[in-house]
Amino acid sequence: MRIIGLNGSPRAQWNTAQMVESALDGARDAGAQTKKYDLYKLTFKGCSSCFECKRLDYPSFGKCAMEDALTPVLNDVLSADGIVLGSPIYFGDLTACVRAFLERLWFAGLAYNSDYTAVYERRIPVRLIFTMNAPIENFHRQLNESVASTMRNFIGETEILEATDTLQFDDYARYETSVFNVAAKLRRHMNVFPEDLKKAYKVGRDLVSVARKENPV
């Protein structure tokens, strides 16, 4: 049982990374082996539109044919039993690296037939973690639901966990942050973010049970 975690924030120790780590802690405590990738540490691009994943006469049919630092990660992800993918929200969207990763993961798994059938043979359960500065819980839900829906089509059963109103700076006094109520931000970080981490832990632990049912050994 292998669970892969992907941190889609450029920051390797902050909110998203901690949420992904906590989910992996939960998965490990439930008996899984885990591995985490920081996508921003890898040099890779999004889909190059080479269409080699669609060529019927090529061995790359149904596989991303691009060769770069994402290639082994995609192989690892597609042979895993469960995936935890974390992205901060940037301008109401995924981060650029997460978007590039998903273009490669999704496009190779999509057949250009009348039903856009999913090509990948195994279904892999996915847990999406979104972190954002916005305090309103449902602010970005439309994006989150749309990512989850595509994930369900091509990869497997997908659930979302969100951490909102996150802490952005170590020391708010050193930056222009007059738009924020800094005391409230710090309070939330002390009181609510630890609860978000606990939710992530439970998500990771529960993912292992879901993965066991999805692909029994």
Ligand SMILES: Cc1cc2nc3c(=O)[nH]c(=O)nc-3n(C[C@H](O)[C@H](O)[C@H](O)COP(=O)(O)O)c2cc1C
């Ligand atoms: C370039 C950039 C754009 C951002 N855009 C948004 C946004 O549209 N909505 C939002 O709620 N937060 C936005 N944020 C804040 C981050 O989503 C939030 O702080 C997140 O938790 C950061 O994750 P990290 O701590 O793992 O890096 C933005 C941050 C950056 C750096």
